[in-house]
Amino acid sequence: MFYTAQSLQAFSRQVLLALNCDEHEADVVSQHLILANLTGHDSHGIGMLPMYADQVRDGNLIPNQTPVYHEPVGAISIVDAKKGFGHRMALLALDHAMKTIDQHKVAVLGLRNSGHVSRVGTYSEYCASKGYVSIHMVNVVGHPPLVAPHGAREPGFSTNPISMAMPVNDEAKPLLDMATSTVAFGKVRVASNKGESLPLGLVIDKEGVPTADPKPMAESREGALCAFGDHKGSGLGVFVELLAGALASESTVATEKHIPAGVYNNMFSVILDPEAFDSKEQVMQRTMEFYDFIKAKPTAKGVDQILMPGEPEKISKAKREMHGIPVDDETLRQIYESLKHFDSDEEALKAELVAME
C-alpha cells in the first residue's frame, strides 16, 4: 500500500506522542523518519518505530532528554546524549559544536550515548544548510555486532555509516551517505518483512557462506552482513569504530557487553567553514565544475545516466512525493504490536493513514 508522506508523518507523530515524546520531539523525529522514507531509505524510516517503542518501554531510550554539553576544548566539543532520541540529540549537539566555528573555522564533535541517529545524511544536510562542509562517522553499540570483518565468519563491528557533503547554495551536493556494510541492517529487515530474497554478496550465513535468505539474519541475527569492497570497506568500518567509538566516545563494540537493548550511536563529526580555504563562492564553483564534469562522462553500456552521490535520494523523493511511500502490512503490524505497552488507540492511528489513489 502507498501512503501520502503527510499522513505517514502525522501517523508517526502520533506514535511518538504515545511514547511520551513532547510535541517538538515528535515533530523532529517524525520529520526525520519520513524524509528517510521519502529518500528511499525505508530501513531508516517508520519501520524503526517498533524498536524505539521497545527501547522506551524498557527504559533504554529516554524521551525529551536534555543532553550534557561538555565545555569545548579548542574546536572540540563533546556532548553526552544520555540515551535521548538521537534524531533530536544529534541536531542539538551539532548546534553546540558549531559555536566554535566562528573562531576556529572548524568544529569537531563527539556525540556519545545517543539513541539511534537514523539517517546520517540528515546531519550533512543540516551542516550544508548553514554553508559548511561536513563529515560524520557513526558507530553502533547496544546490540551484538552485525558485520563480518574481512575474512571472518562472525560479526566484529556494525554497519558503521559515513556521510559527507559539500554545501552548494546551502544544499548538500553531492551528499554521500552510506553504511560501510554492503547494505544497512534495516534493508535486510525490510526484505525479510516483504518475504523477498537478497542478491548474493550482502549476507553470509553462520558458516560464512553467501546466502540470499534475509530471515535468519533479520529474525535471529544468524550469520553476518558483509562489509562493502572486501578488505577496503572492512578497513573503513574499523576506523569508523575507532573514531566514533574509541576516540569520540567511551565504547566500541569490544567494550560493550552486547546486551540486546536496541541501537545506540556515537557520532564523530568534523564540520568545516569553506571560507578558511578560499571564498565560499570559489569552493562552490569548483565543486559544481567537478560535479558537471562527472555528469558529462559517457555512460557505461546499459546505464541510462550517471548519478552523483545523493541523486538517487532526490529522484526517490520526487517520485514518492508524487506517488506516495510504500509501507507493507507487516511493518504496520509491528508498530501496532509495539504500542500495546503504551496508552495508544490503534483505530485512531489507522485513521491518520491516507492511501494514494
Ligand code: NAD
Ligand atoms: P545506499 O547503498 O542506498 O547508498 C549509499 C550512497 O551511494 C548514497 O550516498 C547514494 O546517494 C549513493 N548511490 C546509490 N546508488 C548510486 C548510484 N547508482 N550512483 C551513484 N551513487 C549512488 O545506502 P546504505 O549504505 O544502504 O545506507 C542507508 C542509510 O542507512 C543511510 O542513510 C545511512 O546513514 C543509514 N545507516 C544508519 C545507521 C545508524 O546506525 N544510524 C547505520 C547504518 C546505516
